[in-house]
Amino acid sequence: MILRRVIEHVKKQEWTAVFLDFVIVVFGVFIGIQVSNWNAARVDRERSEDYLSRIQTDLESDMHDLQQHKSVWERVAAEGYAAIEFAETGDRGVATDWEILRSFLHASQSWTFNFVDTTYSELRSAGELGLIADADLQSALADYYVAIIARRGGGGHYSLMPEYREMVRGRMRSDIMRYYWRECFRQAAGVQDFIDCPPPPDVSNIGEVLERLIADAALVDALRYWVDTQSVATELAEFDLGRARALIDRVEAKK
DSSP: OHHHHHHHHHHTTOHHHHHHHHHHHHHHHHHHHHHHHHHHHHHHHHHHHHHHHHHHHHHHHHHHHHHHHHHHHHHHHHHHHHHHHHHHHOOOTTOOHHHHHHHHHHTTOOOOOOOOOHHHHHHHHTTOGGGSOOHHHHHHHHHHHHHHHHHHSTTOTTSOOOHHHHHHHHHSOHHHHHHHHHHTEEEETTEEEEOOOOOOTTOOOHHHHHHHHHTOHHHHHHHHHHHHHHHHHHHHHHHHHHHHHHHHHHHHHHO
């Protein structure tokens, strides 16, 4: 239609009309491009908001689960330090033989932690990190997720399985271990629970078992290493919890 009109106007040498037709065509193309750009920008904003909402959900999941793990790691470290104190100095305070022995066993627990990075990995793999327009937020998210890969990777503080775990359980009498698992520790719905159980009523010579443990230099050395790494893990967890909270606040501000 427009082309036919332009041809007619040219034939008649109606140059003003030709100019107006040209303006109409250019303006129409411009508006079409702008509408397309606006639609693309709207789609990108919606996708960005969706990704940010999902990242926030991932971070909130991290915080919830990491806080639970941190509590367990703190308990493991506390029990381990109590056992080490007795092994090194003989100081038991008011603790009984059973309570010290129970500390040796509680200290053998471990709980690996995996962050949720599904959404960020999806963004990165698709090459769409640019949907997060805030460069500072992009950088902060990258720092967070790079750090957690190191935490959970081989040798990372959130994924360690201690040598001490096998050593102390391998040296423990089976009747004591059976009682411990039955009465002193629970794991359900993804939560570990340490129980201050009483001494087993049908088990004797607990003091002798305890003496053999503290006389085992390799075992005590392994316990020192393990509880120190658990102590460091709790400090890292506190740091990561703070970073996750700060990122959640920044993500919420962008939504």
